[in-house]
Amino acid sequence: MDATPSNTNHLKAGPRAGEYLIDVRQLVKYFPVRGGLLQRTQAYVKAVDGVSFKIKAGETLGLVGESGCGKTTVGRSILRLTSATSGQVLYEGRDVLKASPRELHSLRRNMQIIFQDPCSSLDPRLQIAESVGLPLYVHGMRSARERQEIVLAVLKRVGLEAYHLKHYPHEFSGGQLQRIGIARALTLHPKFIVCDEPVSALDVSIQAQILNLLSDLQGEFGLTYLFVAHNLSVVKHFSDRVAVMYLGKIVEMADRNEIYQHHMHPYTQALMSAIPSPEPGRKRKRIILTGDVPSPLNPPRGCRFHTRCPVAMEQCKQQEPEFREVSPGHWAACWKAG
């Protein structure tokens, strides 16, 4: 497919597979809560509170957690769709968070996002050809005719046909819309894509189609993914490494098989045991957590998980455990780990 932009030569040659493409350091995002007569800031929702990870070129990092844990905010902050409070996001060594508007514009050519709800992320009044071609237009690439060709090539690659070009979003099913969302992310031939819950709005039979498509595209174009989702079995299937988030922090991170076989954090364990298994005879030993996730407005002192943790000790209530490398490549934030 000839969708490689010709005028990207001025960009630094990307890292080869195995080198780090994305390096997130101590990312923090607080959302102010305003109130009162003067709309003063009264408190902060600590959506992301010191998150660090690296993603190698060609790798998929899965980011999993329950609603409100901050996983989506991490994805959006990396692309600067929400401005982070502090921290660093290095893309090929350049800090995205400090980039000037011009730099950001060129950086974003390499970084795209696929949203959870394909329906609301496409303009209902634009034909598919326009929506998918818009990134090319914004980045001032090619003539109208060439843009059209690229759009058609990309749409065909994700499994749509030429006659779909003139259709509007409401004429498509959810699965098809998600294919369009993927096509739009691909037109600029990015290196890095944030997939924000790309399959959670889809039916199971369609979900498998989209997951396979994403993994084919990764092989074909050498894409690097940050795969954000709440479904641990989907994340484990799709990712090379998995990071588990709880209340704005990563509590455990390791290779997919390592985290599945030797998880160290009690939250990871509970999350895994809570997934209903589609094999009736083989029920897992369920660990049912009590209570709800505490509010990120006022996270608990000490370890954030201690209020729901089945094995919490006195120390957990006082001191917050450090996120440390317990064994090579396996990180966890728990006093009992290791």
Place this chain on the structure above:
Amino acid sequence: MISKPKSTNPSLLEIKNLKTYFYSREGVVKAVDGVDFHVKVGEIFGLVGESGCGKSVTSLSILRLVNRPGKVVGGTIQFQGRDLLALSDAEMKQVRGDRISMIFQQSLPSLDPVYPVGDQIVEALLVHNKMNKRQAWDRAVELLNLVGISDPARRARCYPFEFSGGMAQRVMIAIALSCEPDLLIADEPTTALDVTIQAQILELMLELRARLGMAIILITHDLGVVAETADWVAVMYAGRVVEESSVGTLFEEPLHPYTRGLISSIPVLEQDRERLSIIPGVVCDGIDMPAGCKFAPRCQTRVEHSLAICSRREPDLIETSPGHKVRCWLYEDANQPAAVSQTLSGAPA
């Protein structure tokens, strides 16, 4: 494996040839078109399928909550020996909420935001029971306790917005249980919840079933939820039941190509699958249904076996072994089900 015969409990609900159509401007949508199944006393009956397969419309038809342009146009729904479709509106009101109650996917919008949750439980109690307000309030607090809400006396005075999604779903269950129904219809009760909260709610439902002995129709798209919770299961596709059996049999020995496709297309934590097997295409349009088997346009097995009949005539729901029913031409020759089963097991699972 020989499928287990259904429990010997008496039948509670029997649905025969139920048809619910929606008369839209574009044409008639046959949302439910000839659904048969029965639910026994104290059983958890899973109704599985993807969006648009008619599982929710089936449950709304049972409660006669289908509104225009929808209409139940055929079939019978026998509940405790009475045909619900033949009851007068007043009689139906007596059944609804009292003998059969329902919980919905979205619990917060189902609660009235301007009344404390305790009052909403009291309301349900007073409609169907002879008791005064004081007694009803005490009972409401008791119910909140039953569904695992701590400090129920205080929480009963709280408004819905003060509850999280999981807590609100517990309140909904408390309302649904207020009259100790014989049948609880749970329409995707945990879909909007996080997995750890889902586990709590499913556990609660199992516990309440054991304690109160009611039957539950569990409607879900999540095969994992069915596998862990239900006793008996029916898989729906395009307004029809395509397969029905005990839960163990369905997952060990799925017969219908759609069921097989569904089971093998979900990622499982315990397994490493290089690629997920997929069901190609999309669910057929409700108005413009294919002539024969509704699954035929997406069916790989049909192509492998080069069956021509699938796109011409619709198969019946037949019993291949005791308690295991399937709607597929592959099994129509009931004399040789084993042979077909063998050829099928070669298909990717």
